[in-house]
Amino acid sequence: MTSRHDIPIIDFSLFETKKVTCAQQIKEASVSIGFLYLRNHGIDQSDIDNIFVVSQEYFSLPTETKLEHRIKRDNFGYSALHQETLDPETQNTGDFKEAFNFGKFVGGNCSQELPATLAQHKDFLAKFSRICHNLCLKILEAFAIALEIPETEGGKGWFTERHLYELESGDILRVLHYPAVKSIDHDDMRAGSHSDYGSLTLLFQKDVGGLEVLSGDDQWISAPVIPGCVLVNIGDLLEYWSGGLFRSTKHRVVFRHDNLLLDRYSVAYFCHAADDVSLEPIPSRLVVGRMEVNSSDGRVLTAGQHLRNRLDASYKY
Numbered sequence: 001m002t003s004r005h006d007i008p009i010i011d012f013s014l015f016e017t018k019k020v021t022c023a024q025q026i027k028e029a030s031v032s033i034g035f036l037y038l039r040n041h042g043i044d045q046s047d048i049d050n051i052f053v054v055s056q057e058y059f060s061l062p063t064e065t066k067l068e069h070r071i072k073r074d075n076f077g078y079s080a081l082h083q084e085t086l087d088p089e090t091q092n093t094g095d096f097k098e099a100f101n102f103g104k105f106v107g108g109n110c111s112q113e114l115p116a117t118l119a120q121h122k123d124f125l126a127k128f129s130r131i132c133h134n135l136c137l138k139i140l141e142a143f144a145i146a147l148e149i150p151e152t153e154g155g156k157g158w159f160t161e162r163h164l165y166e167l168e169s170g171d172i173l174r175v176l177h178y179p180a181v182k183s184i185d186h187d188d189m190r191a192g193s194h195s196d197y198g199s200l201t202l203l204f205q206k207d208v209g210g211l212e213v214l215s216g217d218d219q220w221i222s223a224p225v226i227p228g229c230v231l232v233n234i235g236d237l238l239e240y241w242s243g244g245l246f247r248s249t250k251h252r253v254v255f256r257h258d259n260l261l262l263d264r265y266s267v268a269y270f271c272h273a274a275d276d277v278s279l280e281p282i283p284s285r286l287v288v289g290r291m292e293v294n295s296s297d298g299r300v301l302t303a304g305q306h307l308r309n310r311l312d313a314s315y316k317y
């Protein structure tokens with residue numbers, strides 16, 4: 001049994017043999033803490049190792065070179081040190097991190113022009129983006145199964161058909177680098193407290209910890225690096241869409257005395273519903289009755305509008 005303090009580790013190979021049991025486990029974690037680790041997730045370790053190699057090569061470029069592809073309102077490109085402030089209400093300075101956001105690679109081409117260092121890895125990046133998205137689709141299928149969406153409404157394909165890779169959406173593959181520092185001001189943060197914006201996020205961590213998750217009773221708990229596991233979390237879109245059944249949990253990345261001298265790298269895949277999907281109630285008996293929360297002002301947002309609102313609140317472009 002897990003408590004609201006634990007981030008459960010779920011063996012995803014069970015999804016091949018005992019779909020409903022595995023789907024239930026994933027739903028339980030998504031409802032209780034909004035975070036879970038997946039073991040046996042099907043992504044080759046060599047691909048995960050390689051994305052970190054590409055990321056480190058990119059971040060070692062001079063800042064001026066990276067700034068040539070600075071992030072814009074489309075949410076693609078390079079976000080410099082201190083540019084993003086994930087928790088503007090409490091942070092005096094922006095996050096102590098830099099990142100690069102890739103849009104989807106439909107037809108093998110990236111949604112944006114890539115810097116030369118990354119362009120040479122375009123085929124691998126396109127493959128990795130797809131691999132991550134495919135895992136997200138399987139998790140979304142598990143949600144539909146656990147929510148018992150009736151066959152007449154689309155059954156286990158209800159979420160997946162709203163998240164197809166070919167559709168325009170806010171999906172982002174993101175590489176992150178948190179530089180080592182010699183000392184810190186006490187309120188410096190690697191990434192301020194925030195929740196993610198989309199349906200769900202995959203997070204790959206490597207070697208250096210520091211990620212913390214706000215548990216049900218307002219305690220920050222550690223989400224350590226667990227070799228062989230990918231961390232999955234629910235985003236705001238799914239919390240909103242499920243009338244609060246699924247939890248989009250706040251998390252942050254802190255400096256700790258044992259890690260501030262170390263560079264930290266992570267990779268995230270943010271999976272979103274297609275921009276024009278209207279966020280009508282999910283046709284599930286577990287969600288019906290919660291949705292008056294969302295429809296109280298009579299307007300139904302689309303996934304694209306929901307994302308725009310969230311992005312505008314946290315970036316200085």
Ligand SMILES: O=C(O)CCC(=O)C(=O)O
Nearest residue numbers: 176191196211253266268
């Ligand atoms: O780097 C990490 O471990 C977390 C990053 C994160 O939460 C984000 O980019 O949304």
Ligand SMILES: [Fe+2]
Nearest residue numbers: 194195196251
């Ligand atoms: Fe996040």
